Amino acid sequence: MRKNIVAGNWKMNTTLAEGVGLAKDVNEALKGIDAKCDVVICVPFTHLASVAGVIDSKLGLGAENCADHVKGAYTGEVSAPMVASTGAKYVILGHSERRQYYGETSEILKTKVNLALAENLTPIFCIGEVLEERENGTFLDVVTKQIEEALFDLSAEEFGKLILAYEPVWAIGTGKTATAEQAEEMHAHIRGVIAGKYGQEVADNCSILYGGSCKPSNAKEIFEKPNVDGGLIGGAALDCASFMGIVTAF
Ligand code: PGA
Numbered sequence: 001m002r003k004n005i006v007a008g009n010w011k012m013n014t015t016l017a018e019g020v021g022l023a024k025d026v027n028e029a030l031k032g033i034d035a036k037c038d039v040v041i042c043v044p045f046t047h048l049a050s051v052a053g054v055i056d057s058k059l060g061l062g063a064e065n066c067a068d069h070v071k072g073a074y075t076g077e078v079s080a081p082m083v084a085s086t087g088a089k090y091v092i093l094g095h096s097e098r099r100q101y102y103g104e105t106s107e108i109l110k111t112k113v114n115l116a117l118a119e120n121l122t123p124i125f126c127i128g129e130v131l132e133e134r135e136n137g138t139f140l141d142v143v144t145k146q147i148e149e150a151l152f153d154l155s156a157e158e159f160g161k162l163i164l165a166y167e168p169v170w171a172i173g174t175g176k177t178a179t180a181e182q183a184e185e186m187h188a189h190i191r192g193v194i195a196g197k198y199g200q201e202v203a204d205n206c207s208i209l210y211g212g213s214c215k216p217s218n219a220k221e222i223f224e225k226p227n228v229d230g231g232l233i234g235g236a237a238l239d240c241a242s243f244m245g246i247v248t249a250f
Contacts, residue, residue, distance in 0.1 A: 002205045004037035004223070005163060005230040006247045007124055008237030009064060009092055009211070010044060019047040020054055025240040027055045036250035037230055041237070042092050042124070045078045052087030062090025062124065065098060068111040080112075084119040091116050092232075094126045094150065096169045106149035113150065117158055124163045124232065125151065126211070127190075131170035139168075140189050147193055156198045164208045165232040166190060171212025173234060180221045180228075183210045187227035216245025223249050 014022060023041060030039055040060035043051050052061055067077035083091055093112050098104045104112075109125075116123045127146040129139035143166070151159060166186050168178050178186075187208050195203035210222050211232035222228055230250070236242040 002229060003207050004250050005040060005207050005209060006037050006243075006250070007040040007042060007060075007062065007090070007092075007163075007165075007209065007230070007232050008243055009042050009095070009232055009234050010047075010237060011064065011097070011234060012044065013238055014044070014047070016047055016050060019043055020050050022238070022240060023047075023051040023059075024054050026243060027059050029240055029244045030058055030247075031056070033244075033248060035247055037247060039247055040090050040124075042090060045083070048083065048086035048088050060090055061086075061088045062092060062122075063088050064092045064095070066091050066093070066112055066116060066121075068108050068115065070115060080115040080119040080121055083116075084121055089120075089122060090124055090163075091121045092124045092126065092165075094146075096126060096128055096130075096167060096172060100169075106146065109150040110153060113154070113162070117154075117161060122161060122163060124165050124209070126165045126167050126232070128167040128169050128172075128212075134168060134170055140186070143186065143190065144193050147190065148197075152197055156202050159194070159198055160202055160205060162206070164190060164206060165211050166208060167211035167232060169212075173213070175213050177213040177215075177218050177222075178210070180218075180225050183222050183228055184225035187225065191227055214246060216242055216249065219246040219249035 042062035063083040066080040129142045207229040209230045214231040
């Protein structure tokens with residue numbers, strides 16, 4: 001079912017002690033409010049098990065990536081079964097930083113999505129154009145292709161388990177947010193692409209998050225758009241008060 005979701009993406013930040021502290025703070029803050037959305041924190045692999053031990057079921061936990069293999073001789077990699085064994089329920093896949101710096105292609109991401117689903121992890125699958133594609137007007141086609149290539153081999157039932165996150169690369173960590181209108185245009189487009197392949201019901205049930213310099217001051221305006229179902233939050237998720245300021249934008 002389509003839900004409102006605010007998910008934090010801590011990226012490569014916080015030591016274990018800092019991360020556990022932040023998770024405890026978010027957990028406590030959530031207890032005090034009647035949140036109108038699901039709240040998830042996606043944390044570094046090293047923190048997963050410890051964070052799982054200090055949060056309540058009201059706060060979801062996810063990893064920021066998983067391997068494209070189940071197990072074996074892949075030094076330094078962390079598999080979907082390993083992520084699931086910590087108690088995590090979500091995994092971010094296809095983040096632009098993974099695509100850009102670690103060469104993750106649609107082919108690799110397709111495998112990762114399948115492995116995550118096999119472990120009952122909910123993928124938070126990221127898509128989005130770079131600045132040049134925004135400026136040359138190809139951004140809608142670029143995002144369509146990212147979805148088609150990595151996700152359209154899934155059955156409708158499998159697709160229904162995904163969360164999507166539209167993150168224009170030019171807005172990530174830059175302080176430059178897409179306008180609410182730009183976000184809505186893309187989110188409506190994405191829903192149309194999904195409807196074209198899987199039908200309107202699957203499209204209507206899909207949660208599509210916006211990511212890219214989302215903060216308490218702009219979250220409300222973006223979340224009010226009919227096709228925006230929440231946010232994937234980087235920098236502002238590293239501070240409990242600002243993260244909660246986004247959660248309460250709903
Ligand atoms: P940002 O990152 O909020 O720091 O722009 C968002 C993301 O990359 O998920």
